[in-house]
Amino acid sequence: MQNTKTQDILVGLFVAFGIAALFFMAMQISNLNPLSKENVYTITARFENSGGLKIKSPVSLAGVRIGRVANISIDTSSFESIVEMHIESQYQLPDDTSASIFTAGLLGEQYVSLEPGGSEEFLEPNGVIDITQSAIVLEEVIGQFLFKETAKD
């Protein structure tokens, strides 16, 4: 009887440790936030060039991540890139917010940075950001720089 008891205790400890490890992976490694999934609204921005932006790239406001890129597609008539973003619904944005694509660090991943304007009206869900600035493509910048340098000589 004693033997079965210790065995049961060890099995219980094993299962508890295993489940604790699963929780550790969810919380500490992937930073799971179960509430953030549902409470989002979608806004769209059109960019001339969305550069290296990917689905799930961060969307930040004043340096704080407030959402993620949900989808990137092409407008077949204007050949612009349509970037759909999921913004956490606790953050309301003015409807003259502008969006730019920046790079974190020199070679880091690209993210959407939102600059709020001064409007009193808030951006509706499924709203469109009109003022956008495209991604800075490093090759173009270097090309322009070299062009200017050679023009000087």
Next chain:
Amino acid sequence: MAPFISTTLLAIIIKIYLIFKIIDSMIHFFQSLGNITLSSFAKLGRSSVFLIQTLTGILSVIPRPALLFKQLYSIGVLSFLIITISGLFVGMVLGLQGFNILSDFGAEEALGVMVAASLVRELGPVVSALLFAGRAGSALTAEIGLMKATEQLSGMEMMAIDPIKRIIAPRFLAGVIAMPLLAALFSSIGVLGGHMVGVSMLGVDDGAYWSQMQANLDFQDDIINGIIKSIVFGFVVSWIALFEGYDAMPTSEGVSRATTRTVVNSAFAILGLDFILTALMFGDI
């Protein structure tokens, strides 16, 4: 004239003999090929029937959880130590190697992502499944094979107890339950081992280690897929181990061969399935 005829005759006889010899060896080749094909299909069929019987047998385990706990002890608890120690060392090695490579690019902060992603996606499920096959799978095969060799399974059938329900199904279920828990332990301990080497010994920033990891690993894409992988591996390893034991020749040599086959086939199955699962989950194939 006569010697000429006799030499041509001799040559013809030799040719005919050689042709027969070649035909004979070809027949032999096709016979052995057919034999291998048939026996491997027969084994595949037996193992499928065995799997279906086991899966239906699981229903009869539910009212008797004591059987399951006993197997969870011998499969899970006794594998705990080897899994955690291996996880710790794999994580520490990843931390050390990752630091050496990443510091060349001045990106030591990405150490946490590297360690966690490689553990959660690949090394955790795969290495723990390989260890599980070596530690628990071989023991299962030897146990079942010896039960068969000593006619304990037939004895049970004589007493109208279905050995699949009583012996096989609890072990199978315990394997499927224990494997994801062991893989989760392996990955978690590995991440802590990488933290120990990277942060405590090599001086990566503690905040960067965790925050980069949390920013780049997704619960759905990384953690859940890793768990699905380990469940699949647990299923396959338990299936192979139990079937090889159940199908073993009831001799000491047969049991030893079956044990070897369990480890080898499990390793093949794990690594092959890992590629397929990775391609389905993370690749755009």
